[in-house]
Amino acid sequence: MAGVALSGTQHLLRAGRYEACIASVGASLRSLTFDGRDLVVPFAPDEVRPAFRGVTLAPWPNRVVDGRYVFDGVEQRLALTEPERGHALHGLAAWLDYEAIGKGPDHVTVRADIQAQTGYPWRVRIETRYELDAQGLTQTVRATNEADTAAPFGTGPHPYLVAGESALDEWTLELPASQVLHVTEDRLAPTTLRAVDADDAARFDFRAARRIGAVELDHAFTDLARGEDGHASVRLTDASGSGVEMCWDGACGWVQVHTADLPDGRPGTRAGLAVEPMTCAPDAFNAARYPFDTGLLTVEPGTTVEASWRIAAL
Secondary structure, eight states, X not given: OTTOOTTOOEEEEEETTEEEEEETBTTEEEEEEETTEEXXXXXXXXXXXXXTTXXXXXXXXXXXXXXXXXXXXXXXXXXXXXXXXXXXXXXXOTTOBOEEEEEETTEEEEEEEEOOBTTBOOOEEEEEEEEEETTEEEEEEEEEEOSSSOXXXXXXXXXXXXXXXXXXXXXXXXXOEEEEEEEOTTTOOEEEEEXXXXXXXXXXXXXXXXXXXXXXXXXXEXXXXXXXXXXEEEEEEOTTSOEEEEEEOTXXXXXXXXXXXXXXXXTTTTSSEEEEEESSOTTGGGGGGSSSOOOOEEEOTTOEEEEEEEEEEO
């Protein structure tokens, strides 16, 4: 449609020293700034969104291995949207165009329906609200099962956080997680859940804040330390003193952290740190395979589940 940006309708939000722009395609966080400083890696309005940058993930985050799973005794086969690894990646809502159903200067609520389809035969309505205030940007996702049978479900966001002007290797990360899900090197398929300090190199242990350096991460973490309010948080800081924090509620028991190491050093490589709170683990649709609680949600007909997270400047 003439006049509509490639990333969809733009919803500009302002509150105090914060400004955010939400693109309707994928209900994507296109930009977020504090006093003009980027807190996430942005993209242009008239640009096809680079991969999953800033997108809202549903009805599953991360991967369904081989695109196959069994739910309620029925085997389902999803389209392989990560063909180089042979998985179904990041759900079915990434390219839906969400309709605004409520909007003000500092908030917007958008909605889209995931239609019943091959591999996921349930209709699920997704509503997500973005709201800016003095504490930062809060996103809340509400999913309602409009089908006649129970549906498997998971959700999460996909922002790439930016601490400051220096390179990612120079940033300091604080991640209060005690366990990390190991994956195969070639396909990133989950294998075992281990303590973060089980690795002699302490590659995965960021419980005490430390410099990221040359470490490459694309792993899910769990067993998260939480505050009295039940929230867990990741803090990312730059040597200049600037930084960004992401917090999430008890609905998200997992968080994927990715240092954005892209093939062949293509544009965007290590430009930001993906921090993706998730209601469930990678490959949670195959929960029966794993000797730990994947957090997979089963949403009964007519019922709604909810999760939220917040990004703020430090």
